[in-house]
Amino acid sequence: MPEPTPVTAAVLPALPPLTTQGETLIELGIHEIAGLTAAEIRGFAKAAGAGGAVQGGLLTVHPDRAPASALAPLLRRDDKQGFVVVDMPDVDLFTPxxxxxxxxxxxxxxxxIDRGDHMANWSPDEALPALAAQGRTPLLLTEGIHWVLQQPAALERNHCFMTIGSRLRKANGALDARTPALWISNGTGRDGRERRNAPKAGWCWAGNRHTWLGFGSTTGRHLPDA
Incomplete structure (x- = not known):
C-alpha cells in the first residue's frame, strides 16, 4: 500500500449552515427532482440544524430521489455546466x-466530510478497507455531487476525489470494475474542447492509482432526532 501523499491543497472553509444548504437545493430545483416541497426541505434542514443531527454537516437527498444523471448538470465551474462522461450511460445503476x-x-x-487528499495515488481497492479501519465510510456519487454543489471549492485541479461508495453490480453479483469519481475536464477526447474546465462525473478502474484523486468520505449518515 502506498505511503500517504503530502498535500498542498487549500483548506476548505466550513460548509454553510444546513438551512442555507436547504435554500441552495431549492434554488437549484432539486426539491422538484426529488418530489419534495420547498417546505419539506426547509423543515428538515431546520430540524437537523437545531442540534438533532450533525453540526457542520452536508445536507443530501437520497440517491433514489435525485440520481446522479439529474444532479451532475447542475454543477458549474467557470460558467461551464457539469456532465456525466459519455461512457457511463448506466451511471444511475451505481448503488451503495x-x-x-x-x-x-x-x-x-x-x-x-473529507476529500481524502492524503490518499491520493491509492487505488479504490486499497482505499476502501483503509477508510473502514479509520471508522469512515466512502461517499456515494450523489453525495459527492451534493458536496460540490454546496461548496464548489471542494473540486480543485489536482485535488479531486473519488466516490467509491457507489458501485455497479453485474448480473452474476460481482462488482463492475468501474468506480465513480468527480474531477475537472481537460476538454480532451470525447468530453469535447467546449467542456474544458467543466466539472464531470466519470469513473476509474478499481485497481488503478491516480495522483490527483483522493477519496471522499464521511463519518456517517444521520437524521434529526425524533
Missing amino acids: LDTITVPDAPLHVLGD
Whole structure:
C-alpha cells in the first residue's frame, strides 16, 4: 500500500449552515427532482440544524430521489455546466455498497466530510478497507455531487476525489470494475474542447492509482432526532 501523499491543497472553509444548504437545493430545483416541497426541505434542514443531527454537516437527498444523471448538470465551474462522461450511460445503476447503510428517508446529513487528499495515488481497492479501519465510510456519487454543489471549492485541479461508495453490480453479483469519481475536464477526447474546465462525473478502474484523486468520505449518515 502506498505511503500517504503530502498535500498542498487549500483548506476548505466550513460548509454553510444546513438551512442555507436547504435554500441552495431549492434554488437549484432539486426539491422538484426529488418530489419534495420547498417546505419539506426547509423543515428538515431546520430540524437537523437545531442540534438533532450533525453540526457542520452536508445536507443530501437520497440517491433514489435525485440520481446522479439529474444532479451532475447542475454543477458549474467557470460558467461551464457539469456532465456525466459519455461512457457511463448506466451511471444511475451505481448503488451503495452492501456495507453502506443509507437512511430510509428522502434527506439525510453527512458528518465530517473529507476529500481524502492524503490518499491520493491509492487505488479504490486499497482505499476502501483503509477508510473502514479509520471508522469512515466512502461517499456515494450523489453525495459527492451534493458536496460540490454546496461548496464548489471542494473540486480543485489536482485535488479531486473519488466516490467509491457507489458501485455497479453485474448480473452474476460481482462488482463492475468501474468506480465513480468527480474531477475537472481537460476538454480532451470525447468530453469535447467546449467542456474544458467543466466539472464531470466519470469513473476509474478499481485497481488503478491516480495522483490527483483522493477519496471522499464521511463519518456517517444521520437524521434529526425524533
